[in-house]
Amino acid sequence: xxxxxxxxxxxxxxxxxxxxxxxxxVRFLFxxxxxxxxxxxxxxxxxxxxxxxxxxxxxxxxxxTKFTRKELQVLYxxxxxxxxxxxxxxxxxKQIYSQFFPQGDSSTYATFLFNAFDTxxxxxxxxxxxxxxxxxILRGTIDDRLNWAFNLYDLNxxxxxxxxxxxxxxxxxxxxxxxxxxxxxxEEAPREHVESFFxxxxxxxxxxxxxxxxxxxCQKDENxxxxxxxxxxxx
Amino acid sequence: MAAGVAAWLPFARAAAIxxxxxxxxxxxxxxxxxxxxQDELIILNVSGRRxxxxxxxxxxxxxxxxxxxxxxxxxxxxxxxxxxxRDPEVFRCVLNFYRTGKLHYPRxxxxxxxxxxxxxxxxxPEIIGDCCYEEYKDRKRENAERLMDDNDSENNQxxxxxxxxxxxxxxxxxxxHTSTLALVFYYVTGFFIAVSVITNVVETVPCGTxxxxxxxxxxxxxxxAFFCLDTACVMIFTVEYLLRLFAAPSRxxxxxxxxxxxxxxxxxxxxxxxxxxxxxxxxxAFVTLRVFRVFxxxxxxxxxxxxxxxxxxxxSCASELGFLLFSLTMAIIIFATVMFYxxxxxxxxxxxxxxxxxxxxxxxxxxxxxxDMVPKTIAxxxxxxxxxxxxxxxxxxxxxxxxxxxxxxxxxxxxxxxRRAQKKARLARIRVAKTGSSNAYLHSKRNGLxxxxxxxxxxPEDEHLTKTTSLIESQHHHLLHCLEKTTNHExxxxxxxxxxxxxxxxxxxxxxxxxxxSSHPGLTTSCCSRRSKKxxxxxxxxxxxxxxRSMQELSTIHIQGSEQxxxxxSRSSLNLKADDVLRPNCKGSQITTAIISIPTPxxxxxxxxxxxxxxSPGSTTNIPPIGSNIVKVSAL
Numbered sequence: 001x002x003x004x005x006x007x008x009x010x011x012x013x014x015x016x017x018x019x020x021x022x023x024x025x026v027r028f029l030f031x032x033x034x035x036x037x038x039x040x041x042x043x044x045x046x047x048x049x050x051x052x053x054x055x056x057x058x059x060x061x062x063x064x065t066k067f068t069r070k071e072l073q074v075l076y077x078x079x080x081x082x083x084x085x086x087x088x089x090x091x092x093x094k095q096i097y098s099q100f101f102p103q104g105d106s107s108t109y110a111t112f113l114f115n116a117f118d119t120x121x122x123x124x125x126x127x128x129x130x131x132x133x134x135x136x137i138l139r140g141t142i143d144d145r146l147n148w149a150f151n152l153y154d155l156n157x158x159x160x161x162x163x164x165x166x167x168x169x170x171x172x173x174x175x176x177x178x179x180x181x182x183x184x185x186x187e188e189a190p191r192e193h194v195e196s197f198f199x200x201x202x203x204x205x206x207x208x209x210x211x212x213x214x215x216x217x218c219q220k221d222e223n224x225x226x227x228x229x230x231x232x233x234x235x
Numbered sequence: 236m237a238a239g240v241a242a243w244l245p246f247a248r249a250a251a252i253x254x255x256x257x258x259x260x261x262x263x264x265x266x267x268x269x270x271x272x273q274d275e276l277i278i279l280n281v282s283g284r285r286x287x288x289x290x291x292x293x294x295x296x297x298x299x300x301x302x303x304x305x306x307x308x309x310x311x312x313x314x315x316x317x318x319x320x321r322d323p324e325v326f327r328c329v330l331n332f333y334r335t336g337k338l339h340y341p342r343x344x345x346x347x348x349x350x351x352x353x354x355x356x357x358x359x360p361e362i363i364g365d366c367c368y369e370e371y372k373d374r375k376r377e378n379a380e381r382l383m384d385d386n387d388s389e390n391n392q393x394x395x396x397x398x399x400x401x402x403x404x405x406x407x408x409x410x411x412h413t414s415t416l417a418l419v420f421y422y423v424t425g426f427f428i429a430v431s432v433i434t435n436v437v438e439t440v441p442c443g444t445x446x447x448x449x450x451x452x453x454x455x456x457x458x459x460a461f462f463c464l465d466t467a468c469v470m471i472f473t474v475e476y477l478l479r480l481f482a483a484p485s486r487x488x489x490x491x492x493x494x495x496x497x498x499x500x501x502x503x504x505x506x507x508x509x510x511x512x513x514x515x516x517x518x519x520a521f522v523t524l525r526v527f528r529v530f531x532x533x534x535x536x537x538x539x540x541x542x543x544x545x546x547x548x549x550x551s552c553a554s555e556l557g558f559l560l561f562s563l564t565m566a567i568i569i570f571a572t573v574m575f576y577x578x579x580x581x582x583x584x585x586x587x588x589x590x591x592x593x594x595x596x597x598x599x600x601x602x603x604x605x606x607d608m609v610p611k612t613i614a615x616x617x618x619x620x621x622x623x624x625x626x627x628x629x630x631x632x633x634x635x636x637x638x639x640x641x642x643x644x645x646x647x648x649x650x651x652x653x654r655r656a657q658k659k660a661r662l663a664r665i666r667v668a669k670t671g672s673s674n675a676y677l678h679s680k681r682n683g684l685x686x687x688x689x690x691x692x693x694x695p696e697d698e699h700l701t702k703t704t705s706l707i708e709s710q711h712h713h714l715l716h717c718l719e720k721t722t723n724h725e726x727x728x729x730x731x732x733x734x735x736x737x738x739x740x741x742x743x744x745x746x747x748x749x750x751x752x753s754s755h756p757g758l759t760t761s762c763c764s765r766r767s768k769k770x771x772x773x774x775x776x777x778x779x780x781x782x783x784r785s786m787q788e789l790s791t792i793h794i795q796g797s798e799q800x801x802x803x804x805s806r807s808s809l810n811l812k813a814d815d816v817l818r819p820n821c822k823g824s825q826i827t828t829a830i831i832s833i834p835t836p837x838x839x840x841x842x843x844x845x846x847x848x849x850x851s852p853g854s855t856t857n858i859p860p861i862g863s864n865i866v867k868v869s870a871l
Contacts, residue, residue: 074242074274074291075242075245077242077289078242078243079242081242081334081335082242082243096243097247097250100243100244100247100711100714101715101718102669102670103726109250109253112253113250113253130246133249134245134246134249137249137250137252138245138249145252146256148252149252149253149255149256152252152253153253153256166257169253169257170257173253173254173257173718173721173722174722174724176718177718177719177722177724177726178726179732180726180727180728180729180731180732181722181724181725181726181727181732182724182725182726182727182731182732182735183724183735184732184735184736184739185724189722189724193257193259193722196259197256197257201256214256218256223258223259223260223261223262224255224256224258226261226262227255227258227261227262227717228252228255230255230262230265230717231248231249231252233265234245234248234249234265235245
C-alpha cells in the first residue's frame with residue numbers, strides 16, 4: 001500500500017512507519033542525497049486553472065428564461081469576456097462589481113449579491129445562474145422581483161429578515177457611497193434607516209419581516225412599486 | 236468607469252433591485268435608450284488589412300478614438316468601412332486591448348513607433364498590462380537616454396553662449412576635451428600623479444650601500460631630491476584642488492564629494508610633515524601618515540573611466556559582499572572553535588586560542604595552506620580535512636553562483652522596488668482617471684438634469700444636446716443616482732467634503748429652521764446673467780443662518796415644463812438642498828422664472844434624517860418624481 005499524505009511521498013515501498021519522525025528523517029536524507037527535495041509546487045497548480053464550464057444550449061436557456069435569443073447572445077459574450085472559464089467566483093464577482101462604484105467599497109454588497117445569484121450554493125455562479133437571476137429581475141413580474149429582493153435580504157435563507165441581517169445589508173449599501181458624501185455619513189445612519197424600514201415593513205411588530213409582510217408592505221408603497229418598474233427596460 | 240465591464244452594466248443595474256425596497260425616496264428616471272440599435276459588426280480597414288469587431292466592443296472605451304465619434308471622420312462611404320492609414324501590426328495590439336481590456340507591448344516593435352500609434356488612437360500607455368509594462372518602461376528609458384545623449388553631444392559641439400569664467404573653468408575640469416588648455420592641464424596632472432606614485436615606490440628601494448655596510452633606501456640617500464620632487468607634486472596638487480574648489484558650482488557639494496576627499500587626503504601628509512618636523516615622538520606617527528600618500532593613486536580615477544566604474548560597482552554591490560563576508564565569518568568561527576578544541580590535547584600545539592585558530596581556518600578554507608599551523612591529533616586532522624573541503628564548497632564553488640544569484644536577486648529587488656514605486660505612480664494616475672469618472676458623474680449631474688428637463692419639454696432642437704454623454708455613461712450615472720437616492724446622501728468630491736467639514740466645525744447650526752418665505756414674485760433675470768461661480772468664500776462669511784436661507788430662496792429658478800407643477804406626496808422629496816448653479820442653457824425659452832413656491836420643508840423628516848440647512852454649495856438638484864416636469868435649480 002502506498003504512503004499517505006504529502007506530495008513528496010514518492011516511495012511506494014514505504015510502510016506505515018513512514019509517518020513516524022524517524023521515517024521523515026530518513027526520507028529527508030534520501031531526498032537530500034538524490035536531489036529531489038524541493039517539490040515542484042508550480043506544476044500542481046496548473047491543473048486547477050483549466051476548469052471550464054459550458055452552459056446549456058441556447059434553446060434550453062431560452063425556455064428557462066424570458067430573454068430572447070439575441071439578448072442571451074449579448075449577455076453571454078459579456079459574461080465570457082470577463083470570465084473565460086465560464087464561472088464566476090466570489091473574488092471575480094466583487095472585482096467586477098467594484099468597477100462601477102469607484103468611490104466606495106462595494107465588496108460586502110457584492111458578496112450578498114453573489115450569494116443571491118448562487119442558488120445552488122456551490123461557491124460559483126455559472127452562466128445559467130447568472131441569466132436565471134437576471135431573468136427574474138429584468139423580466140419577471142413585480143411579485144417575482146420582490147421575492148428575489150427578499151431572498152437577497154434574507155442572508156441565512158431562513159425565511160425571515162431580522163434586524164441584524166437588515167443592518168448588514170444597510171451597512172453594505174452605505175459602504176458603497178464611500179467617504180466623500182454630502183451630508184457626511186454618520187455612524188447611526190444605517191441603523192436609523194433599518195429602524196424606519198422595519199417600521200414600514202414589520203406589520204405585527206415581532207422584530208422579523210416575513211415574505212408575506214414584505215410583499216404586502218411593498219405593494220402598498222407606490223415609490224417601491226414605481227421603482228420596481230425601472231427594471232423593465234434595462235436590457 | 237473602467238470599461239471592459241461595460242457589458243456587465245445591465246447586471247449592475249439589475250443588482251440595484253436590492254436598494255429599491257429600502258429606499259425612502261423615489262428613484263430617478265432611467266435614461267431612455269433612444270435608438271436602440273442591434274449590435275452590429277463594423278469593419279476596420281487598416282492599410283488594407285480588414286479587422287472586424289462588434290460595435291459595442293469598441294464602445295467600451297469611449298475616451299479613445301475608436302470608441303468615440305472621432306472614428307466617424309475615418310468612415311469611408313463607398314466601402315462602408317472605417318479606413319485608417321496606419322500600421323496594421325500595432326493595430327492588432329490596439330484592437331486586442333478593446334477585446335480583452337489588456338494592452339500588450341510586442342517586443343519586436345520599435346518603442347517610438349508604438350508610442351506614436353498609441354497617441355493616435357488616444358490610448359494612454361499607462362494602461363499597458365503588468366506582463367509587458369516592465370519591458371515597455373525599460374525600452375522607453377533606453378530611448379530617453381539615447382535622446383539625451385544625442386542632445387548632449389549636440390550641445391557639446393555647438394559653441395555655447397557666454398559662460399562665466401568660473402563656468403568655463405569647471406567645464407574644462409570636467410571635460411578635458413573641450414579646449415586645448417584643459418587637455419594640457421589634464422595630461423600635466425596625470426603626469427605628476429604618476430611621478431608622485433613612482434617616487435613613493437622608489438623611495439623604499441634599497442639603493443646601493445654607504446660606507447658602513449648598511450643598505451639604505453633611496454629615499455634616505457637622495458633625501459633632498461626626493462623632497463623636491465614631493466614638494467613639486469604637492470604644489471601642483473594643491474593648486475589643482477584650489478582651482479577646482481574655486482570653479483565648483485556648489486562648493487559645499489564639491490567638498491563632500493569622494494574625489495575631493497581623496498585629493499585632501501593625498502596632500503595632507505606633506506603639510507603635516509612640514510608642520511611637525513624634528514619631533515622624535517611624533518615622527519613615528521608621521522611615518523604612518525606617509526602611507527596615505529598612496530591614495531594619490533586614486534586620483535587616477537579622474538583620468539580613467541574604468542576605475543570609476545569599478546568603484547561604482549563595488550559600492551553598489553556592497554550589500555552582497557557584506558553578506559558573503561558574513562557567511563564566511565560564520566564558517567570561520569565554527570571551524571576555528573572546532574579545531575581549537577580538537578587540538579587542545581596535543582602538546583606544543585600552535586592552536587593556542589580560538590583567534591589563533593582563525594588564521595589556520597582562513598588559510599585552509601581559501602586553499603592557501605601555508606603550513607605554518609598544522610593539526611596533529613587525529614580528530615584535528617579529520618576536522619581539518621572537513622574544513623578544507625568545506626572551504627572549497629564555501630568559497631570556490633558558490634562564489635560565482637552567489638555572485639550571479641545575488642545579482643539576479645538584487646535586480647529582482649530593484650525591479651520589485653521599481654515596480655512598487657511605479658505602481659504607486661500608476662495607481663495615482665489610475666485614481667486620477669477614476670476620479671475623472673466620478674467627477675464625470677458629478678459634472679453630468681449638473682448638466683444632465685438640465686438636459687433631462689429640456690428633453691421632457693420635448694423640444695426637438697435640443698434633443699441632440701442630450702447625447703453629450705454616451706448611453707453607457709448615462710446608464711452608469713443613473714445607477715449612481717439611484718444609490719444616492721437610496722441612502723439619501725450624495726456623492727461629492729474631496730475638496731467639497733473638506734469644505735463641508737470645515738464649515739460644520741466653524742458654524743454651529745441651530746437645528747430649527749426658519750420658516751421659509753413662501754413666495755416671491757418671479758425674478759425676471761435672464762438665465763445667462765445668473766452664471767455665478769461656485770462660491771467658496773461663502774463658508775467664511777458670518778451671515779446668520781436665516782439670511783443664508785433667504786438668499787437661497789431668492790435665487791431659486793423654476794424651470795417649468797408644460798404641465799402644472801404638482802406637489803409630491805412624499806415628504807422626503809421636499810428636502811431642499813442648496814445647489815450649485817448650473818450653467819443654464821441660454822436657450823432660455825423654456826426657462827421661466829415662475830413663482831417660487833418652496834414648500835415648507837419639514838424640520839425633521841419622520842425618518843429622523845435631520846439635515847441642517849446647508850450653507851455650502853451642494854451639488855445636486857432635486858428631481859421630482861415622474862409626473863411633474865419641474866426641475867428646481869437653486870443658485871447661491
